[in-house]
Amino acid sequence: MERGMGGSTLSVVLGGLGVLLLYRMLLRLRPGARVQDAVVVITGASSGLGKECARVFHAAGARLVLCGRSAARLQEVVQELTASSAQSKTKTYTPRTMTFDLAEAEMVARAAEEIRQCYGHVDILINNAGISYRGNILDTDMAVQRAVMDTNYFGPIALTQALLPTMVRQRSGHIVVISSIQGKIAIPYRSAYAASKHATQAYFDCLRAEVESYGIAVTVVSPGYVRTNLSLNAVTVLDKSTAMGRDPKDVAKAVLEAVRRRSKDVVLAGPLPALAVYIRNLWPALYFKVMSLRARKEQRPQDA
């Protein structure tokens, strides 16, 4: 009798898993959202992951608006992309550029207006620009905490809110934000950065629920280390973890795929950081212990 019940529980579980797998396979078979001719705005397009996103979305036939602080560096990207179009079979467009500092609220508002005027609407906004910061909290000025928040959080949400009404009017759109695995777990000596990415995750999770009924999708992408100059720009050395990180080309392809699939939350990290996200939620005491050991290990001699 008992064995019979055990057998039926097992078949219910296996049946459930089978239905789940089938559902996931069917989801994959759905035709992806169209990127050809879509108006795609990418921030931080002058280097690293933003530049690679520009490459893949350009090759997919998107009409790009590339944003950054340096007009010259953005023009270099435009020239590279235009040169690459010669061999392309897809219809491609010469990207437009927009120069502004995300940390300057007034500049963001003006830029949003100009971005809207480029093509009259925006289909996809990729909030990619960001800066890193490493340092212990005792030595970190409030000015630094605010500066990281301005670039990584307030700038992207200001741009998003300024472009949102056009998406609501057109009843379609897609907002992507490049967060970090540090939006889901906090590691020592990254207070400003991890806080800005946690805030990002929370804001865009709220946004997703609020705008779904207007046909607008929201994707939060949380990569682990990516081989770019992010740490170089923050700490003036390219650290080992970043140098051994994922190829930004692969991450950019995953962003394109996430847009096509209208994915909600994408983690692009190795097994250990991915496990850490679960441990943080399921066994916080263990996570805090591991982080405290890590903080001691990385403590600089003068802090000891």
Ligand SMILES: NC(=O)C1=CN([C@@H]2O[C@H](COP(=O)(O)OP(=O)(O)OC[C@H]3O[C@@H](n4cnc5c(N)ncnc54)[C@H](OP(=O)(O)O)[C@@H]3O)[C@@H](O)[C@H]2O)C=CC1
């Ligand atoms: N590299 C990594 O290991 C990881 C990166 N990420 C995230 O990926 C995103 C891209 O970073 P990544 O490509 O690695 O780093 P890069 O330093 O190569 O690129 C950062 C981009 O952001 C732009 N930017 C920086 N500050 C501002 C500002 N105030 N206003 C406007 N644009 C600005 C820069 O443009 P310019 O200087 O020309 O203005 C640059 O194009 C970031 O959000 C980062 O947090 C997430 C996880 C891991």
Ligand SMILES: CCCCCCCCCCCCCCCC(=O)OCC(=O)COP(=O)(O)O
């Ligand atoms: C026995 C089970 C133990 C479970 C706990 C495991 C804890 C493992 C911790 C792993 C931490 C990984 C951190 C990865 C951080 C990262 O990839 O950040 C990328 C960035 O966003 C940029 O980082 P930067 O360091 O340059 O600011």
